[in-house]
Amino acid sequence: xxxxxxxxxxxxxxxxxxxxxxxxxxxxxxxxxxxxxxxxxxxxxxxxxxxxxxxxxxxxxxxxxxxxxxxxxxxxxxxxxxxxxxxxxxxxxxxxxxxxxxxxxxxxxxxxxxxxxxxxxxxxxxxxxxxxxxxxxxxxxxxxxxxxxxxxxxxxxxxxxxxxxxxxxxxxxxxxxxxxxxxxxxxxxxxxxxxxxxxxxxxxxxxxxxxxxxxxxxxxxxxxxxxxxxxxxxxxxxxxxxxxxxxxxxxxxxxxxxxxxxxxxxxxxxxxxxxxxxxxxxxxxxxxxxxxxxxxxxxxxxxxxxxxxxxxxxxxxxxxxxxxxxxxxxxxxxxxxxxxxxxxxxxxxxxxxxxxxxxxxxxxxxxxxxxxxxxxxxxxxxxxxxxxxxxxxxx
Ligand SMILES: Nc1ncnc2c1ncn2[C@@H]1O[C@H](COP(=O)(O)OP(=O)(O)O)[C@@H](O)[C@H]1O
Ligand SMILES: [Mg+2]
Numbered sequence: 001x002x003x004x005x006x007x008x009x010x011x012x013x014x015x016x017x018x019x020x021x022x023x024x025x026x027x028x029x030x031x032x033x034x035x036x037x038x039x040x041x042x043x044x045x046x047x048x049x050x051x052x053x054x055x056x057x058x059x060x061x062x063x064x065x066x067x068x069x070x071x072x073x074x075x076x077x078x079x080x081x082x083x084x085x086x087x088x089x090x091x092x093x094x095x096x097x098x099x100x101x102x103x104x105x106x107x108x109x110x111x112x113x114x115x116x117x118x119x120x121x122x123x124x125x126x127x128x129x130x131x132x133x134x135x136x137x138x139x140x141x142x143x144x145x146x147x148x149x150x151x152x153x154x155x156x157x158x159x160x161x162x163x164x165x166x167x168x169x170x171x172x173x174x175x176x177x178x179x180x181x182x183x184x185x186x187x188x189x190x191x192x193x194x195x196x197x198x199x200x201x202x203x204x205x206x207x208x209x210x211x212x213x214x215x216x217x218x219x220x221x222x223x224x225x226x227x228x229x230x231x232x233x234x235x236x237x238x239x240x241x242x243x244x245x246x247x248x249x250x251x252x253x254x255x256x257x258x259x260x261x262x263x264x265x266x267x268x269x270x271x272x273x274x275x276x277x278x279x280x281x282x283x284x285x286x287x288x289x290x291x292x293x294x295x296x297x298x299x300x301x302x303x304x305x306x307x308x309x310x311x312x313x314x315x316x317x318x319x320x321x322x323x324x325x326x327x328x329x330x331x332x333x334x335x336x337x338x339x340x341x342x343x344x345x346x347x348x349x350x351x352x353x354x355x356x357x358x359x360x361x362x363x364x365x366x367x368x369x370x371x372x373x374x375x376x377x378x379x380x381x382x383x384x385x386x387x388x389x390x391x392x393x394x395x
Contacts, residue, residue, distance in 0.1 A: 053088075117202045198225045268324065307342075
């Protein structure tokens with residue numbers, strides 16, 4: 001699960017990681033009092049108005065603005081940003097509507113660094129990535145000058161070791177007793193935060209050294225590992241922003257299905273993650289594009305299958321459906337009944353290709369045949385994939 005920058009900074013604070021003073025705003029009317037409070041507290045007349053969306057690149061997209069003219073200018077900027085459709089490199093061309101703002105103290109930045117932690121599956125360790133070329137162009141730096149990034153792997157038993165922190169500081173060119181010890185405190189805190197909160201990714205870009213020599217996390221992107229939700233139930237509930245999540249994925253989660261929306265137009269109903277992957281591969285092999293990854297699993301009830309098929313049917317992106325089931329524990333008749341129930345309810349307006357094999361396959365086929373639905377049956381995965389791709393082309 002992803003969270004907003006202002007929420008990430010709340011979490012950072014709990015680990016003693018320095019962040020600028022700031023408060024979230026959900027309405028333009030809240031902005032002036034917040035700006036006044038910040039200016040009074042910090043003695044700095046500059047405040048930053050920041051769009052809160054779950055995507056990066058806000059600065060370049062016009063979602064981060066500097067107000068030098070106090071509460072009045074902050075309010076004027078806020079009224080432009082709140083509610084805007086913010087398009088950044090990470091949102092894709094459709095953008096994301098801004099529903100929340102963060103009003104933050106302006107800092108005097110001396111240097112901007114890139115600092116991130118993630119789970120490196122290959123080495124099975126937490127990797128720390130740092131660069132002295134932080135700020136808004138890190139993607140280009142990573143591509144053109146990979147030598148400007150340092151990656152270290154952390155021993156899970158030792159944690160981020162002092163020698164590694166010194167290595168990072170040296171690579172970043174951090175010097176001076178106070179700044180070095182502030183950096184060490186930051187690095188130690190952010191690693192503890194990563195592990196303590198079961199994160200899969202934490203990105204601080206930029207991590208800044210201020211003109212006063214302080215080390216401050218100026219931005220924060222945090223992704224929690226969904227598999228650890230049971231350990232942080234209250235936090236997940238508090239920090240989740242449904243406006244940022246795919247509504248279909250949320251609905252699927254509620255009924256206990258694993259569903260991921262994709263960009264293509266072929267809806268897939270499959271049982272088992274391996275078969276789901278293979279199905280997507282074979283669709284692509286024959287020139288099609290899957291619209292989703294949906295694994296109804298082994299033990300889904302008829303109601304879950306019906307709900308799964310409803311979700312596929314109600315997507316406007318889906319131009320054809322491929323059902324690919326190998327019945328083991330999952331019985332083909334349950335799948336067939338689910339398809340029929342959802343289609344009767346919502347109507348089947350796109351081509352449907354079904355490949356059924358395994359437990360109760362005869363009964364499953366009979367249910368589909370008797371339903372009167374327009375279904376093409378397939379004798380194999382390859383046959384099914386070719387049929388659905390052809391059906392969409394012909395439509
Ligand atoms: N509190 C702040 N004080 C001064 N400059 C800031 C502040 N917050 C952001 N900035 C500037 O705006 C840039 C973009 O902000 P950031 O929070 O990193 O958003 P994004 O990464 O989504 O573009 C930063 O690299 C920094 O230069
Ligand atoms: Mg940033």
